[in-house]
Amino acid sequence: MEASFVTDLRSSPPGASFSGFERFFREEYPAVVRIAFGVVGDAQAAQDVAQDVFISAFKRFPEPGDSDHARAWVRAAAAHTALNAIRGERRRERRQRSAAVEVPAAGPEETVLDAESRTEVRRALSRLPRKAAAVLVLRHNGLSYAEVAEAMNVKVGHVGTMLRRAESALRKELQNAPRT
Amino acid sequence: MRHVPSPVLRRLEDEPMAVPDVARRHLDDCRRCQAQSTEIAADAALAARVLAAPPEVGDIDLEWILLQDRLSRPGAARRPAVRPSRRMPRRLVNVSVGAGSAVVASVLAVGAAAAAVLTTVYAPTQVAPVRINANDLHAIENIMGISRLSGDLGPSGSTQLTFGKLSWSSAGPAQQVASLARASAMTHLAFPTPATLPSGVGAIGRITVQPQVTATVRFSQNAGPAVAGSTLTITAGPAIAVQYASTSGRSNLMTLAIVAARRPVASVKGEGGASGATASQLETFLLSRPGLPADLVQEIRLLGNPASVLPVPVPSGLWELKEQIGGAPAVLVTDPNGFASGVIWESGDGILHGVGGLLDKQDVFNVARQIG
Numbered sequence: 001m002e003a004s005f006v007t008d009l010r011s012s013p014p015g016a017s018f019s020g021f022e023r024f025f026r027e028e029y030p031a032v033v034r035i036a037f038g039v040v041g042d043a044q045a046a047q048d049v050a051q052d053v054f055i056s057a058f059k060r061f062p063e064p065g066d067s068d069h070a071r072a073w074v075r076a077a078a079a080h081t082a083l084n085a086i087r088g089e090r091r092r093e094r095r096q097r098s099a100a101v102e103v104p105a106a107g108p109e110e111t112v113l114d115a116e117s118r119t120e121v122r123r124a125l126s127r128l129p130r131k132a133a134a135v136l137v138l139r140h141n142g143l144s145y146a147e148v149a150e151a152m153n154v155k156v157g158h159v160g161t162m163l164r165r166a167e168s169a170l171r172k173e174l175q176n177a178p179r180t
Numbered sequence: 181m182r183h184v185p186s187p188v189l190r191r192l193e194d195e196p197m198a199v200p201d202v203a204r205r206h207l208d209d210c211r212r213c214q215a216q217s218t219e220i221a222a223d224a225a226l227a228a229r230v231l232a233a234p235p236e237v238g239d240i241d242l243e244w245i246l247l248q249d250r251l252s253r254p255g256a257a258r259r260p261a262v263r264p265s266r267r268m269p270r271r272l273v274n275v276s277v278g279a280g281s282a283v284v285a286s287v288l289a290v291g292a293a294a295a296a297v298l299t300t301v302y303a304p305t306q307v308a309p310v311r312i313n314a315n316d317l318h319a320i321e322n323i324m325g326i327s328r329l330s331g332d333l334g335p336s337g338s339t340q341l342t343f344g345k346l347s348w349s350s351a352g353p354a355q356q357v358a359s360l361a362r363a364s365a366m367t368h369l370a371f372p373t374p375a376t377l378p379s380g381v382g383a384i385g386r387i388t389v390q391p392q393v394t395a396t397v398r399f400s401q402n403a404g405p406a407v408a409g410s411t412l413t414i415t416a417g418p419a420i421a422v423q424y425a426s427t428s429g430r431s432n433l434m435t436l437a438i439v440a441a442r443r444p445v446a447s448v449k450g451e452g453g454a455s456g457a458t459a460s461q462l463e464t465f466l467l468s469r470p471g472l473p474a475d476l477v478q479e480i481r482l483l484g485n486p487a488s489v490l491p492v493p494v495p496s497g498l499w500e501l502k503e504q505i506g507g508a509p510a511v512l513v514t515d516p517n518g519f520a521s522g523v524i525w526e527s528g529d530g531i532l533h534g535v536g537g538l539l540d541k542q543d544v545f546n547v548a549r550q551i552g
Binding site: 025038137140159163170 | 186187188189190191194195198220222223224226227228230231232240243244246247250251
């Protein structure tokens with residue numbers, strides 16, 4: 001399923017009409033950009049993610065109408081695309097660190113609030129299993145259990161299990177976050 | 181009953197009605213489940229706190245325009261959307277004088293027109309100053325052929341330009357109305373008024389409503405292959421203008437004007453359902469017109485992405501200051517003697533605001549801050 005969320009960046013055919021897509025875009029954009037922001041923690045980056053998501057969505061659903069499937073798809077795509085973005089960022093950071101002077105680890109005086117900073121949250125999310133991170137982001141951006149289930153292609157009864165594990169894992173990641 | 185499974189305890193936090201009564205009853209009596217429920221609730225609260233998104237989600241109009249642009253350009257979807265820089269160059273310039281509310285009125289009108297002709301798809305989110313002099317205006321008139329349009333344009337009409345045909349229509353004539361409530365009902369624009377007025381400013385003397393205006397430019401073959409056949413459609417308004425009289429008893433002397441207008445938005449389409457010229461193609465075309473002063477072109481390029489910036493022309497002889505009103509960039513224009521000033525800004529809801537009058541810049545700024 002993850003492969004289906006990889007952004008298809010081919011251009012649209014010449015003469016394509018966007019009128020059938022506009023209402024869908026306007027209705028879904030706020031949810032998509034909020035989900036993306038929950039992962040990347042930066043408004044501009046979230047808007048970039050949302051753009052990529054809707055580029056892909058247009059290829060797949062040029063006339064989405066009131067399709068619940070299309071709505072679920074863009075929300076899940078927002079989570080996965082944003083997670084891809086922060087994982088790419090993490091890889092870049094690792095490369096930069098390996099080429100740079102080693103940064104000393106943080107001392108015990110640093111506060112819990114530091115560990116909850118946006119950067120730490122992004123890093124913690126990037127270390128979680130992909131599905132766990134996606135469930136967290138979707139649920140905490142207002143999707144119901146049924147909507148999360150639709151977006152993640154799992155049964156509704158399984159959402160509580162995934163969410164519980166993901167929240168527990170997130171707390172542990174934040175508590176044990178290695179500082180850079 | 182067995183202990184309540186943790187996923188059920190978790191769902192109890194969010195959707196209690198989806199959890200069987202028997203589980204809730206068990207929880208009431210089971211300390212072990214209560215302890216686990218507390219831990220689960222704490223984890224859920226932590227996740228909710230750190231994953232909370234801001235209420236602001238960006239400008240949907242602008243994002244839709246950017247998306248269309250990327251979808252319509254071969255290869256453009258591979259590149260990220262280009263948004264305007266959030267920083268703008270700061271400077272104070274000297275250039276010639278205008279007066280009173282005419283400063284704001286001309287700034288709104290000329291700014292919208294200038295922006296409209298410089299972009300294809302356009303939804304400004306902020307204002308920025310562009311220095312302009314009489315030669316620049318003359319050059320623009322010549323290039324567009326708009327000098328023939330001087331005088332009363334009427335509610336609709338058309339004229340031939342050097343590179344296409346310009347048509348315009350209004351949803352109705354401008355009209356004076358008796359109350360702000362009536363003006364708001366006609367335009368669906370909120371119109372806050374200042375609680376405190378500067379010294380010398382009297383009661384509201386005139387309220388004018390301008391319905392929405394639509395203009396289209398259909399580019400002919402003279403425009404070259406990149407833009408020929410494209411049709412640019414610009415909508416602006418509706419708008420409300422409120423003018424205040426003086427306290428001196430001279431009812432015909434307007435001392436302060438406040439304007440609110442829906443921002444201009446432009447879109448482009450091609451022939452036969454094609455997507456038409458892109459924003460960058462139209463920008464390139466318009467900025468490369470022979471006769472357009474190089475300094476003006478440079479000023480416009482300094483704005484960054486013209487699709488989201490409303491250029492505010494600052495005539496020669498006026499002073500221009502960059503300010504903030506309600507967190508939005510604002511351009512304050514004043515004459516060097518302090519006789520007249522005006523300020524323009526766009527609020528986050530896509531409404532352009534202007535305040536101007538026979539006042540010094542501090543008075544105008546104080547009024548703007550009350551309504552911004």
